[in-house]
Amino acid sequence: MRGLPPSVATPAYDRSRLVPGIVHLGLGAFHRAHQALYTETLIAHGDMRWGILGVSLRDAGVPRMLAAQDHLYSVTERHGEQARTRVAGALRGALHAPSELQAVLAAIAHPAVSIVTMTVTEKGYSQNPASAELDIDDPAIRHDLSAPNQPQSTLGVIAAGIRLRPASAPLTLVCCDNMASNGDTLRKLLVQYASQVDVPLANRIASDVAMPNSMVDRIVPAATPTSLDWAARRLGVRDEAAVVCEPFTQWVIEDRFAGVRPAWEDAGALLTSDVRPYQAMKLRLLNGTHSAIAYAGQLRGLDSVSDAMADPLVGGFARRLMLEDLRATVAAPAGYDVLAYCHDLLARFENPTLGHRTRQIAMDGTQKVPVRWLPALRESLAQGIERPLLERALAAWLHYLRSGVSDSGTALVIGDAGAPALADRLRQAANDTDAAKAALAHASVFGSDAWPSAFVERLASHLSKLRQGGMTLLLAG
Known part of the structure; x- marks a missing residue:
């Protein structure tokens, strides 16, 4: 994004040096205005290990839109007449899981990736809301149980990626969706799913993969033609991925990771023993x-x-x-x-x-x-x-x-x-x-x-x- 007003902060680091260390599932506006910005701050301070590879599990339009902008996008924090805009560069790629599945699984399996984060909404975990157990009647789960190497569900994609991953490479899954004890819930559902298709894999997930609970908070409305037009006037260029959100942001994470992790606390996150x-x-x-x-x-x-x-x-x-x-x-x-x-x-x-x-x-x-x-x-x-x-x-x-x-x-x-x-x-x-x-x-x-x-x-x-x-x-x- 060239020719932006001086008031718009832009990445001052060399993006070509970024190493993808995080895979994020659910490449919506919330992630781009929340977890990605915490990571952006660390990268700006010089830690180049945490480039993000975003994955859209459904919509092909978001990866296509971001690719056309070299995966750059703007975030404007706005309350009344007060507004502050920055361009984020932490996103180093964006994949569409249905059409680029093998690339997604290879990314999860890559040893340089030590963190998989996700914002797929509550329904994305195939949980029966009444029993809180795995919903085996979910169409995506039914598909994945019969074709686990060609998964469609969030759980199926994660499990298939872990199956390809070297056992010696530590992995942490960070659920950022609005579920009580979201990490514990993810663990239960993922193990239940894996138990149906690969018992040794289920045992490996249960014993070796960390899944800390977390809590995220920021109001990030879905983009509208009005919000995109407003952002374009502020930027002086059209940004089809522009996000307009509130100034408030919060991220609380249990400090339970399997291996190396971003120092998100240096960007304002709260690391705690109980979220x-x-x-x-x-x-x-x-x-x-x-x-x-x-x-x-x-x-x-x-x-x-x-x-x-x-x-x-x-x-x-x-x-x-x-x-x-x-x-x-x-x-x-x-x-x-x-x-x-x-x-x-x-x-x-x-x-x-x-x-x-x-x-x-x-x-x-x-x-x-x-x-x-x-x-x-x-x-x-x-x-x-x-x-x-x-x-x-x-x-x-x-x-x-x-x-x-x-x-x-x-x-x-x-x-x-x-x-x-x-x-x-x-x-x-x-x-x-x-x-x-x-x-x-x-x-x-x-x-x-x-x-x-x-x-x-x-x-x-x-x-x-x-x-x-x-x-x-x-x-x-």
């Missing part, structure tokens, strides 16, 4: 509130998170949900000010320059709700505690699926492969009580354990209000 309190806090307070904003916002016809936060009804609901219901369910790390963290989150949600779409956040609810809301609900109900705001959020999601339209009658676009089966249950029910029972009996989302009858009755009452008067009636009380 679980940070994970739970972020998963419930940020992600849990985000999901509630998304479904309430979609039902109210509000396109962005900042629009929803500015809406008296939805904004007030989101604030109370976080501060009253969800905050009560988290155990903070020692010395951590959870209330201040909540207020920081709310201020981030109000950032009007991000344009973070409620429709985007609402995607894949059948994967997200079981980890963002249901554990807090289960724990509270087991203690005899009601969470009235969280229960209303759950009802709003179910109504979103059942009605398929906003409160004003506009058709909603629901991007969730697991939604039709649950929506059919809701729509076939004779009344709201039956709808609540039918939904909670949908084991792939809600599990097989019974829910308290009083909770079922409250949920039915919320569904009735939504059916009669939408979000206005639900949140009136």
Whole structure:
């Protein structure tokens, strides 16, 4: 990228000296604005071992787009009128797994690569959200079990790469997706998968491959024509891979690596012995509130998170949900000010320059709700505690699926492969009580354990209000 304004920071190092030491699966905007920038800082300080080879597991457009720009792209951190832009050079290549599979497997197998990171979303791990075990009915997993050397799933690709890797080359897998104990979860699922195709490989993975838990945090909206146009005006050139995100960023990682690792702590990451309190806090307070904003916002016809936060009804609901219901369910790390963290989150949600779409956040609810809301609900109900705001959020999601339209009658676009089966249950029910029972009996989302009858009755009452008067009636009380 030549001819950029002086205010735009560009790589000052020789990119030809970069050695690919990291393979990243899931080459979306989040990775490019998060893990890649932590690594970029280390490279800029002179550690050339950590060039990144990005892998797109589905979309061929992202690798093609990045290749046309020599794998350079810009990241602008923006809040209101304040903005700071830098060009990242850490990405040394980008592969499309379906069409370049052998190159992807060879990269994972290469001894110079000691880290594989991933951001493939919750659904990318082929986990049954109710049982938390490997979903052997996942079409990609079914394919990989019959053709393990031509894998399509995330787990299959990782396992096939490790199978080709020298046993003497240490490897660490760093899951950066929003799952509780994500490293432990990845280990369990990967071993379960490998056990089906290659028992010695499963044993090797279980004993030799490190998978630390981690927690990532940065709001990175998907690129839009508007955001790309804005970035082009700021840069003076067109960057089809431009990312516009918030200034805040956080990465907490357990210091459990099999071999050499980047000194990410020198770039601002927190290395710790236990990431679980940070994970739970972020998963419930940020992600849990985000999901509630998304479904309430979609039902109210509000396109962005900042629009929803500015809406008296939805904004007030989101604030109370976080501060009253969800905050009560988290155990903070020692010395951590959870209330201040909540207020920081709310201020981030109000950032009007991000344009973070409620429709985007609402995607894949059948994967997200079981980890963002249901554990807090289960724990509270087991203690005899009601969470009235969280229960209303759950009802709003179910109504979103059942009605398929906003409160004003506009058709909603629901991007969730697991939604039709649950929506059919809701729509076939004779009344709201039956709808609540039918939904909670949908084991792939809600599990097989019974829910308290009083909770079922409250949920039915919320569904009735939504059916009669939408979000206005639900949140009136």
